[in-house]
Amino acid sequence: MEPLETALVVLDYAAVAVFGASGALAAARARHDIVTFGFFAAVTGVGGGTLRDLLIDAPVFWVARPEYILVCVGAAVAVWTMGWGRSRDRLLLWFDALGMAAYAVVGALKATSLGVHPISAVIMGVLTASFGGVIRDVLANQPSVLLRRELYVTPALLGSATFVALNALEAPIAVSGGLGFLTAFAVRSGAILFHWQLPAFQGKA
DSSP: OOHHHHHHHHHHHHHHHHHHHHHHHHHHHTTOOHHHHHHHHHHHHHHHHHHHHHHTTOOOTTTSOTHHHHHHHHHHHHHHHHOOGGGHHHHHHHHHHHHHHHHHHHHHHHHHHTTOOHHHHHHHHHHHHHHHHHHHHHHTTOOOGGGSSSOSHHHHHHHHHHHHHHHHTTOOHHHHHHHHHHHHHHHHHHHHHHOOOOOOOOSOO
């Protein structure tokens, strides 16, 4: 297996796992049953990657490899078994941040590996990183992550762009992927801890 393909697979599984856990945590917050836990985890875990694959006309990644769904189910079982008490909402934020950062790189990496234009590859990273969380929030009847003032799409954009730029400069995949992930996670962490946000529109609607 080529280094690029290996990195894609490793990051993909990691992103699916943490996003799946965030979906299960959303189900836990609403006190759903174990089946709903699994459903939330699966939809959140593979939602962004599914949209990415459909847009770049690639085979949907989990259809031929159902182990991705099993990873989501495993995350759901872990959340159901361990429970998170009062820290559940905070954990949801951090799991979501990890999944977002990983998927920002994964989405751009897969698009790049298939010859997608760099600008489009950045957009694929953003969509992959954000769409699963959007579906999760809709299903959980919670305000969408896209409607919160704290930075969310911006960290995904910066992480994806960092990866694509370094990859274009032929940096080692560990360097470009690692720095892309760290950029997205660092900016999102600042948004969570310090409520970073971009200036709101001040003109007349």
